[in-house]
Structure formats: C-alpha cells, structure tokens
Amino acid sequence: MKYLTTLAVLLATTSLASAASQDNESFILQAGKKNTALVAQKNGDNGQATLQFGKGNQAITAQKTSGTDTNSSGTLQIGNNNTAIAAQAGGNNAQGTLQVGNNNTALTVQANTSADLNKSGSVQLGNGNTSVAVQSQGDNTQNTIQLDNKNAALTVQANGAKGGNNNSATIEAGVNNAAVTLQATTGAGTGAAKDAAGGDNNSATLQFGRNNVAVTAQDSTGTGSGANAAGGVENAAATLQVGKKDVAVTAQGGARSGKAADQTSNDSFTGQFGNGDTAVAAQKNGNNDQATVQVGNNNTALTAQKTADARTGTNGSLTLQVGNGNLALARQTIANPSNATNGSLLAQIGKNNTALASQGETGLQKMIGANLQATVQVGNDNTSITTQTASASVSNTSVTAQFGSHNVAITSQH
Numbered sequence: 001m002k003y004l005t006t007l008a009v010l011l012a013t014t015s016l017a018s019a020a021s022q023d024n025e026s027f028i029l030q031a032g033k034k035n036t037a038l039v040a041q042k043n044g045d046n047g048q049a050t051l052q053f054g055k056g057n058q059a060i061t062a063q064k065t066s067g068t069d070t071n072s073s074g075t076l077q078i079g080n081n082n083t084a085i086a087a088q089a090g091g092n093n094a095q096g097t098l099q100v101g102n103n104n105t106a107l108t109v110q111a112n113t114s115a116d117l118n119k120s121g122s123v124q125l126g127n128g129n130t131s132v133a134v135q136s137q138g139d140n141t142q143n144t145i146q147l148d149n150k151n152a153a154l155t156v157q158a159n160g161a162k163g164g165n166n167n168s169a170t171i172e173a174g175v176n177n178a179a180v181t182l183q184a185t186t187g188a189g190t191g192a193a194k195d196a197a198g199g200d201n202n203s204a205t206l207q208f209g210r211n212n213v214a215v216t217a218q219d220s221t222g223t224g225s226g227a228n229a230a231g232g233v234e235n236a237a238a239t240l241q242v243g244k245k246d247v248a249v250t251a252q253g254g255a256r257s258g259k260a261a262d263q264t265s266n267d268s269f270t271g272q273f274g275n276g277d278t279a280v281a282a283q284k285n286g287n288n289d290q291a292t293v294q295v296g297n298n299n300t301a302l303t304a305q306k307t308a309d310a311r312t313g314t315n316g317s318l319t320l321q322v323g324n325g326n327l328a329l330a331r332q333t334i335a336n337p338s339n340a341t342n343g344s345l346l347a348q349i350g351k352n353n354t355a356l357a358s359q360g361e362t363g364l365q366k367m368i369g370a371n372l373q374a375t376v377q378v379g380n381d382n383t384s385i386t387t388q389t390a391s392a393s394v395s396n397t398s399v400t401a402q403f404g405s406h407n408v409a410i411t412s413q414h
Contacts, residue, residue: 162187196222199232233286254285
C-alpha cells in the first residue's frame, strides 16, 4: 500500500507536468466497490491520474494531443456515485477535479490549438452538485468551488486570435444555487498586426444561501482593422448573493476606437442580502461603473449604461435598496459628447418605493457639463421620476429627497 501511495504521488507530480516525453502516461488507483475508470489517450504527451475511494464512482478521461503540446488531467473522488468526465483536445490543457461527497457530477471540456494555456479547476464538497466547464483556445482560467448540496455551475470560455484573458471564479456555499458565466474574447479578422485586439474578461460569483441565480455574460471582441479598428474593452463583474431566491444578471461588452484592447473598462458589483431580490446590470463600451446593493425582500434594480465607442464620457451609478418591494431604474447614455459624465445615486429605505432616473446625451454637440442626479426616499409609497438630457455646454443637476409617505416627485430637465 505504501508503494502504491508513493507511486501515485510520483505520477501525479512528475508525469503530469512533464513535456519532455512523448509517451502517454496514466495512473489509476481504486479503493472500494463498483468504481469505474476509463482512460483514452492518443498521440503522446498526455498525462492523467485517477484516484477513487468509495462506491459506484465513475471517471472518464479522454486526451488527444497535436504537435508537441501536452494535456494533463487529475481526478480524485472520495464518496459514492460521483461522476467525473474530462475531455481534452489539441494541447496546453490542464484540469483538476476533486469530489468529496455523493452523487456529484463534473464535466470539463477543453479544446486548444494555440500556444496559450487552458486551466480548469473544479472542487465539489457536498452532495448532488453539478459543475460544467467548457474552454476553447487558450488564456482561459476557470475555478469552481461548491461547498454544499445541489448547486449547479456552468462556465463557458471562448478565445480567439489576438484575444485577451478570460478569468472566472465561482464559489457556491449553499443549496440549490445556480451560477452561469459566459465569456468571449477575440481579435478582429485573422489576428494581423493591423487588426483590433480582444480585451480581458473577469468574473467572480459568490453565493451563500438557497435557490439563488447569478448570470454573467461578458464579450470583449475587437472589430475592424487599421483606421477602423476598435479594441475590445475590459469587463469586470462581481456578484455576491447572501439570501434566498435572489436573481442577478450582468451583461458587459463593447469596443473602443483603436486597435489596442482594454482602453476602458466596464465595472459592476451586485450585492444581494435578502430574499427574492432581482438586479440587472447592462454595460457597453467601457467607462461604465455601477454598484447595486439590495438589503431586504422582493427588491428590483435595473441599471443600463452605454458610452460612445470613440469618446471619453463616463457613467457612474449607485443603487441602494433597504426594505421591501422597492423598484429602482437607472438609465445612462452618452452618445457623442467629447467629455461628459452621468452620475446617479438612488437610495431607497422603506416599502413600495419607486425611483426612475434617465440621463442621456443624444445630440451631436459636445457637452462640457454633466448630468448629476441623486434620489433618496425613506418611507412608504414614494415615487420619484427624474429625466435629464443635456447638450451644448449645458449641465443638469437634480436632487430629490423624500421622507414620509405617499410622496410623488417628478423632475424633467432638457
């Protein structure tokens, strides 16, 4: 037994990381009953290790290399009726799966013909968890940790020529949570020097509760070439859910004039501490910052931000909801001004409050000023609607504060 343990450690630490040999190397250790391990390797430079301790576990590993690139895979299962499937094609793929518990399922698919690395890690400590990770080309990094029961995580990362980096981290410490992360980055055309580059996508999702849903979609694709090139923006999103039946959706994308990537960024944070809250954030073309914090039940917050792809305008939005049944909508658009700023603050503390703020610059003139709006409501049944549109050196500023019940405030500035 000591010899087998030593052999397992040696194979896991040396052969999996070795690219000097063109042999296929596989190590399987099973302790228990009715465990199944299936390994298929082709073309050399494939390394894998599978260790199973328990009953009724299944591990399937399929590896195929091209050229001199390597694939490495490690699977450790401790428990009963766990299933782990790893498929690797091309090369420069690395994945590790750890399952401790019962009835967990982990699927990892990696395809890569580039010189960049795909890295995937899935850890399941509980029962009935499902983790699916799909990675294409390289510069993709994915980590999923599930620490309770019946959680589901799906991560899809796609990269291409002159693409940036996709980074995703998901932690689920609860029951029946679902997290979906979709990331895409690629340059324009064939990746020639004159073509626009794709930017970086970064996503972090943390779920501590029950029946929460978090969806993050990020696209940083470069378009055009030469004078028409627009590099993909950098996208960064963080979602924290502590409660029950919360829903958070974040969508980020866009490009900026010039072939370089990551000239500007979309930044989003959503924090939900309650039950039945819904938060939706959409950001396009960079220079967008938004934060949504919900403390209470059945709150709804919608934030939409868009800047011009060739200018330096900035949108900033903060939404804070403390109470029940609040609705907040913030819409910010900068079309063509050279240096404009939309700033929005919505704070609602109470019940059944509604605040709608829409700020835009849609004309062709340069806007030197800015739209600045703040709405604070503390009480019951308050309604505030603010609409601001500025152009030609005009600055709009609006402040609405309501303390009490059954208040209505409407402000429109052009």
